Amino acid sequence: MKTRIIASGSYLPSKVVTNDDFAKIMDTSDEWISQRTGIKERRFEEDSNAHMASYAAIKALENIDYESIDCIIAATYTPDSYIPGLAAEVRKTLNIRRPIPTFDLNAACSGFIFALETANAYIKAKIYKRILVVGSDMNSKTLDFTDRSTSILFGDGAGAVVLEASDKGIIDTILGGEIDRDSSLSLKVSDMQTNPFTKDALNKVEYFEMNGSEVFKFAVRVVNKTIKDLLTRNKLSIDDIDYVVSHQANQRILNMAARSLKTSKDKFLTNLEYYGNTSSASVPILLDESLRKGIIKENAKIIVIAFGGGLSYGASLIEI
Ligand code: COA
Numbered sequence: 001m002k003t004r005i006i007a008s009g010s011y012l013p014s015k016v017v018t019n020d021d022f023a024k025i026m027d028t029s030d031e032w033i034s035q036r037t038g039i040k041e042r043r044f045e046e047d048s049n050a051h052m053a054s055y056a057a058i059k060a061l062e063n064i065d066y067e068s069i070d071c072i073i074a075a076t077y078t079p080d081s082y083i084p085g086l087a088a089e090v091r092k093t094l095n096i097r098r099p100i101p102t103f104d105l106n107a108a109c110s111g112f113i114f115a116l117e118t119a120n121a122y123i124k125a126k127i128y129k130r131i132l133v134v135g136s137d138m139n140s141k142t143l144d145f146t147d148r149s150t151s152i153l154f155g156d157g158a159g160a161v162v163l164e165a166s167d168k169g170i171i172d173t174i175l176g177g178e179i180d181r182d183s184s185l186s187l188k189v190s191d192m193q194t195n196p197f198t199k200d201a202l203n204k205v206e207y208f209e210m211n212g213s214e215v216f217k218f219a220v221r222v223v224n225k226t227i228k229d230l231l232t233r234n235k236l237s238i239d240d241i242d243y244v245v246s247h248q249a250n251q252r253i254l255n256m257a258a259r260s261l262k263t264s265k266d267k268f269l270t271n272l273e274y275y276g277n278t279s280s281a282s283v284p285i286l287l288d289e290s291l292r293k294g295i296i297k298e299n300a301k302i303i304v305i306a307f308g309g310g311l312s313y314g315a316s317l318i319e320i
Pocket of ligand 1: 027028029032033036037109148149150152153210211212213215216219249250277307308309
């Protein structure tokens, strides 16, 4: 028995911010951003993460009875509030009245793959029959718009999939992590309230911070190794894989991974030109678009893969 993706959906905010828009507020250019990253524009949400996540879920559930969902898992590191969590907000919008569990999962940009594997384990253990997994991040509210090497990379968006048991689907998964000794990726939690019994609150606004070149090297290394490990332990070669649906961080990372796997860069699907890095949403948005456009067809073998803060990484080999 396997776990199959039976439906998908995605949501992109309508507000488009181009590289030229960034060049108006900081010392950068469309040429620099395009050449170093492949990104031309990104979307910024003007409502909330719950708005994005809920609309991606509604799209995924367009032919599915909401009340048939047994559990909702939301991968995010940018919920609108700690309580209620993002998955609880999605359930509220869907108005699912059955007493189903909902919870958020944070594995930074790898979150969707971790949520997918969590759902896979629940379904294989026959704990839940049908699970909604959402990956949704509102990166724009964490960005320091005076930091030109980080703020230009990210966008907002949401993707969702519905999973249930089938004779085909997720074949194998690798999840992993390494110690982030140099704080290559961080977003600290600001003190919310002064505690009269302990130290004074810092009351400092915290931004997303990144050491770009360290993350770049980590990403190229783990994408290459994780795909090779998945292929080896399933006795497959890269030629057996129709497409790689990777986290969308930088086109150069995808090109280098393709080169090191000795395959065409066209095997790595991409949409980062239009959306930038949408963190937990990158993989499910690209997956949904590729399924809806008929690029990924029934019975295709794909690898979904993501990497990010923690440091974390994960990949699944899937038969569609
Ligand atoms: N516009 C113009 N110049 C910029 C710039 C921008 N937006 N951002 C940085 N620069 C400058 C730097 O200040 C530096 O100038 P200097 O040489 O005078 O110091 C120069 O460009 C080169 O910077 P560097 O950091 O070496 O560039 P890079 O080729 O490594 O590209 C990233 C930077 C951030 C695009 C790249 O490292 C990257 O994509 N890393 C991975 C990030 C990632 O994937 N994060 C998410 C993981 S989930």
